[in-house]
Amino acid sequence: MIFNIPSKQILFIDLETVPEFESWEDLPERTQILWEKKTQFQRKEDISPEEYYYDKAGILSEFGKIICLSCGLIIDNKIHIKSFYGSDEPQILNDFNTLLNSNYFTTNLLLCAHNGKEFDFPYLARRMIINQVKLPPILQIQGKKPWEIPHLDTMDLWKFGDHKHYTSLDLLANIFNLPTPKDEMDGGNVAHVYYKDKNIEKIRSYCEKDIITLINVFRKMRYEEPLERE
Known part of the structure; x- marks a missing residue:
């Protein structure tokens, strides 16, 4: 299936997320209680709700937020990247919607992300609804099973049903001899870099490296040569 999809039909995306509040003490009391209930079966006995919040809140859409959304396209055999980032999540989501509604894209557009069906696509859709940003048709996937979602997921493609x-x-990236996108930081550092270092540009750069890697991993899966950024 992936061999016949025109490259211009695919929008590659990657999200960077953090806990919605920097400090546990900043959470409303009701939210703290709901967090404790939400994570009670995921936490080990010796890990408190507060400790678990710092580690995991960013990956749960009800308790986290998007601070960077990078999008990649292949145009004339070059990778083109556009990033929406900062502290204003509704603006990030509205800007992404504007991109989707631009004249470049057609109704048969596909999204592609790594672990997108389990993370990026549902997280993005939920945060749009939470922020009351109109959900674009491309993300109206409520009630669909992962294998019914038409979008592309490099992790899912690599599973081969496993x-x-x-x-x-x-x-x-390693097995395909591609440069690592984790040379300066990884996903576990994002919250610290955002809240403590206040270095959103470093997060943007990291997210864009993931996009380049994502595109070239996908190309390797199609027996195509890696591309460079324009």
Whole structure:
């Protein structure tokens, strides 16, 4: 299936997310209680709700937020990237919608992300609804099973039906002899860089490296040569 999809039909995306509040003490009391209930079966006995919040809140859409959304396109055999980032999540989401509604894209546009069906696509859709940003048709995937979602997921493609198998983007980059996108930081550092270092540009750069890697991993899966950024 992936061999016949025109490259111009695919929009590659990657999200960077952080806990919605920097400090546990900043959470409303009701939210703290709901967080404790939400994570009670995920936490080990010796890990408090507060500790778990710092580690995991960013990856749960009800308790996190998007601070960077990078999009990649292949145009004339070059990678073109546009990033929406900063502290204003509704603006990020509205700007992404504006991009989707531009004249470049057609109704048969496909999104592609690594672990997108389990993370990026549902997270993005939920945060749009939470922020009351109109959900674009491309993300109206409520009620669909992962295999019914038409979008592309490089981790899903690599599974070949092995649904217990997890492979990171960095590992795929390694086996395909592509540069690592994790040379300066990784996903576990994003919240610290955002809240403590206040270095959103470093996060943007990291997110864009993931886009380049994502595109070239996908190309390797199609037996195509890697591309460079324009």
